Amino acid sequence: MAAPGLRAQMDSLLLQLLRDLEELEAKRAALNARVEEGWFSLSKARYAMGAKSVGPLQYASRMEPQVCVYTSEAQDGLQKVWVVRASAQTPEEVGPCEAALRRRKGLSRTPEPESSPAPRDPLNWFGILVPHSLRHAQASFREGLQLAADMASLQIRIDWGRSQLGGLQEKLKQLEPQSA
Amino acid sequence: MLEGAEFYFNVDHGYLEGLVRGCKASLLTQQDYINLVQCETLEDVKIHLQTTDYGNFLANETNPLTVSKIDMEMRKKLCREFEYFRNHSLEPLSTFFTYMTCSYMIDNVILLMNGALQKKSVKEILAKCHPLGRFTEMEAVNIAETPSDLFNAVLVETPLAPFFQDCMSENTLDELNIELLRNKLYKSYLEAFYKFCKNHGDVTAEIMCPILEFEADRRAFIITLNSFGTELSKDDRETLYPTCGKLYPEGLRLLAQAEDFDQMRRVAEHYGVYKPLFEAVGDGSGGKTLEDVFYEHEVQMNVLAFNRQFHYGVFYAYTKLKEQEMRNIVWIAECISQRHRTKINSYIPIL
Numbered sequence: 147m148a149a150p151g152l153r154a155q156m157d158s159l160l161l162q163l164l165r166d167l168e169e170l171e172a173k174r175a176a177l178n179a180r181v182e183e184g185w186f187s188l189s190k191a192r193y194a195m196g197a198k199s200v201g202p203l204q205y206a207s208r209m210e211p212q213v214c215v216y217t218s219e220a221q222d223g224l225q226k227v228w229v230v231r232a233s234a235q236t237p238e239e240v241g242p243c244e245a246a247l248r249r250r251k252g253l254s255r256t257p258e259p260e261s262s263p264a265p266r267d268p269l270n271w272f273g274i275l276v277p278h279s280l281r282h283a284q285a286s287f288r289e290g291l292q293l294a295a296d297m298a299s300l301q302i303r304i305d306w307g308r309s310q311l312g313g314l315q316e317k318l319k320q321l322e323p324q325s326a
Numbered sequence: 327m328l329e330g331a332e333f334y335f336n337v338d339h340g341y342l343e344g345l346v347r348g349c350k351a352s353l354l355t356q357q358d359y360i361n362l363v364q365c366e367t368l369e370d371v372k373i374h375l376q377t378t379d380y381g382n383f384l385a386n387e388t389n390p391l392t393v394s395k396i397d398m399e400m401r402k403k404l405c406r407e408f409e410y411f412r413n414h415s416l417e418p419l420s421t422f423f424t425y426m427t428c429s430y431m432i433d434n435v436i437l438l439m440n441g442a443l444q445k446k447s448v449k450e451i452l453a454k455c456h457p458l459g460r461f462t463e464m465e466a467v468n469i470a471e472t473p474s475d476l477f478n479a480v481l482v483e484t485p486l487a488p489f490f491q492d493c494m495s496e497n498t499l500d501e502l503n504i505e506l507l508r509n510k511l512y513k514s515y516l517e518a519f520y521k522f523c524k525n526h527g528d529v530t531a532e533i534m535c536p537i538l539e540f541e542a543d544r545r546a547f548i549i550t551l552n553s554f555g556t557e558l559s560k561d562d563r564e565t566l567y568p569t570c571g572k573l574y575p576e577g578l579r580l581l582a583q584a585e586d587f588d589q590m591r592r593v594a595e596h597y598g599v600y601k602p603l604f605e606a607v608g609d610g611s612g613g614k615t616l617e618d619v620f621y622e623h624e625v626q627m628n629v630l631a632f633n634r635q636f637h638y639g640v641f642y643a644y645t646k647l648k649e650q651e652m653r654n655i656v657w658i659a660e661c662i663s664q665r666h667r668t669k670i671n672s673y674i675p676i677l
Binding site: 206275 | 393450502
């Protein structure tokens with residue numbers, strides 16, 4: 147009958163779900179650790195630089211995002227989430243223009259093509275000479291970003307897995323009374 | 327100047343020296359720090375601070391209590407004490423106090439300029455400026471586009487005017503140039519302060535000159551350390567080093583060529599004072615950072631300043647010790663509010 151096949155399917159789905167949950171928990175713990183580390187490094191930077199030098203005074207209230215979130219559909223219909231740095235986009239546009247500039251180098255200094263201005267490193271909001279604790283903080287927060295995107299994808303997979311499992315359970319219930 | 331400050335110092339400055347020694351006696355003790363470290367919340371910290379000389383300074387603060395409010399109130403208290411000293415001082419102590427406030431003025435000017443760059447309102451930043459560095463022309467700082475604008479329009483009447491010698495250029499003020507401006511202003515200020523103390527002679531020079539030499543060398547080391555991996559060129563870096571320290575001239579030249587921490591350490595090993603400091607720096611994230619080691623050494627020198635009488639160094643030392651105490655309290659408060667207690671004991675006790 148279809149029931150044993152269904153049961154096997156349910157088992158493998160359950161195992162996959164539990165594996166995903168475990169991974170999600172691990173990533174969540176890692177994200178919490180990174181964010182805590184980041185904030186602590188910011189406190190250390192405040193100790194070294196002075197309490198007013200690392201705070202909301204140093205950045206504008208409106209800012210350009212440096213990292214964007216993208217989603218795409220994978221083959222099994224699930225959405226995948228990832229983060230992309232804004233600067234990673236520009237090389238494709240600048241490439242052909244650069245070659246053109248090189249050829250004309252001997253003549254006049256042509257102005258650069260009006261591409262989007264290179265995104266400023268947020269580290270420079272706090273000055274050029276920043277202590278290493280601030281750099282550590284930036285690195286921790288960056289890692290945290292990647293983890294957050296992975297967690298979002300995992301969460302989508304887990305939700306899908308749960309709905310699949312629910313569907314299979316329904317089918318099994320319908321088959322069981324018939325075979326009894 | 328005639329040597330023998332013990333004959334005439336007390337005529338003009340005796341009252342204030344007595345007062346500052348009394349203030350120094352009320353700095354937090356090791357027992358106070360132990361009590362603070364055991365607090366669970368910022369409210370507990372507030373209660374513990376009520377038993378110290380701080381008293382009810384947080385009484386008017388609305389809930390919730392934040393670390394930045396604690397910092398602001400402590401700073402206001404220090405400012406009140408400092409203003410009292412300053413208002414009762416006579417020359418040349420008044421000039422000494424003016425020199426002390428210049429460093430805070432420089433910080434405020436840079437804060438205002440950065441704020442202008444970020445398009446923040448002047449009022450928002452003025453509220454956060456250091457009270458010790460207040461001067462009347464502060465609100466006009468944000469209109470300047472270039473350093474010479476800044477000088478001619480705004481700062482020419484302030485005590486910062488003489489420090490602008492090397493900083494006049496037509497570059498627009500962006501981040502790199504603001505940082506360079508800050509460091510060049512500070513360099514001129516430190517060298518002028520050093521010269522003032524040296525010319526004053528007597529016990530003041532004996533106490534203040536080593537302290538200011540250490541400050542100059544410390545700035546050179548920290549600028550070098552923080553410039554690794556940035557766009558600051560080695561020549562630019564060399565122009566930022568103050569020249570009134572022990573490192574001048576050979577050490578500074580070697581330091582300008584350093585490219586990593588080990589090369590910096592090798593430069594420091596030529597100097598008997600700095601070799602043990604660099605040896606105390608821990609590796610990686612476990613041990614002390616270079617800044618911690620420098621703060622500790624600064625505290626030691628400031629505490630020793632109180633062993634001599636009849637000099638102005640006690641006022642400088644008291645202010646710096648009070649600032650270290652504020653840094654300690656803010657550090658403990660941040661560790662408590664972030665519930666990250668592993669490094670809560672990294673404060674520097676003032677013995």
